[in-house]
Amino acid sequence: MSVDLEDYFQVSAFNAVINRESWQSIPGRVESNTDNLLELFAANNITATFFVLGWIARQYPELLARIVREGHEIASHGMNHIRVSAQSAHEFFQDIHTSKQILENCTGQPVRGYRAASFSINGKTPWAFEKLIEAGFQYSSSVYPVRHDHYGMPDAPRFSWNPVKNEAFREIPLTTCNISGVNVPAAGGGYFRLYPYRLSKWLIRRVNIRDGQSAVFYFHPWEIDASQPRVAGLSRKTRFRHYLNLNRMADRLARLGQDFRWRRMDEVFLDGGPA
Numbered sequence: 001m002s003v004d005l006e007d008y009f010q011v012s013a014f015n016a017v018i019n020r021e022s023w024q025s026i027p028g029r030v031e032s033n034t035d036n037l038l039e040l041f042a043a044n045n046i047t048a049t050f051f052v053l054g055w056i057a058r059q060y061p062e063l064l065a066r067i068v069r070e071g072h073e074i075a076s077h078g079m080n081h082i083r084v085s086a087q088s089a090h091e092f093f094q095d096i097h098t099s100k101q102i103l104e105n106c107t108g109q110p111v112r113g114y115r116a117a118s119f120s121i122n123g124k125t126p127w128a129f130e131k132l133i134e135a136g137f138q139y140s141s142s143v144y145p146v147r148h149d150h151y152g153m154p155d156a157p158r159f160s161w162n163p164v165k166n167e168a169f170r171e172i173p174l175t176t177c178n179i180s181g182v183n184v185p186a187a188g189g190g191y192f193r194l195y196p197y198r199l200s201k202w203l204i205r206r207v208n209i210r211d212g213q214s215a216v217f218y219f220h221p222w223e224i225d226a227s228q229p230r231v232a233g234l235s236r237k238t239r240f241r242h243y244l245n246l247n248r249m250a251d252r253l254a255r256l257g258q259d260f261r262w263r264r265m266d267e268v269f270l271d272g273g274p275a
């Protein structure tokens, strides 16, 4: 299970209407949403990996301490939610290095994992994995092997792989279900709110049974916040994707907790699997 820890106004789809300089002046909702989420996880015996923006760690160090106390893993989501493909290799290194230091100073624990904003490690960023190794990361969960207008690397492996020769470093992709040769997204986010719950459950179960693999599921704290302020000036498509079925999310997550066993990513994929 994984959570991308950012506030509702920080999503890439809002870049055109909310610039980064204004983030500071917008009342945050991530803290109360995450507290609700921690309760939901505890009630359903879920432990997760939180991919945290450096920006969030600086604003809410106490929130990170609460997440760690509940037994979850802290990993990096970069500093300011800039796509990897919009950075040079050098800028990218600075970004991941700084974010790792901030998170480690804040939690006192080593940070092993990284997730790129908008799954933006792709064919245009061949240096990204090497930079992650150089910065001391052990895994990334940044590739979504699907076709999508904002992200995706459709021909990448569907399950954990070593992107750099002779290195133990792993890419642990977002889960897809292969149906008649097509990779169908099965990893949460907007698709989980779009699909009926039963379809999501069927897709994840199929990956568990047919492929014999654990699923990587992700979502954001704002997805359980149906009363978040509506942002003006968005395209119809962005509005649809962002606000669809927010009121159903918490119930669906609880059902996921009952139907499957969810653990933090380091435990499932790095440390020999859950006990």
Ligand SMILES: [Zn+2]
Binding pocket: 004, 006, 077, 081, 116, 117, 118
């Ligand atoms: Zn994100």
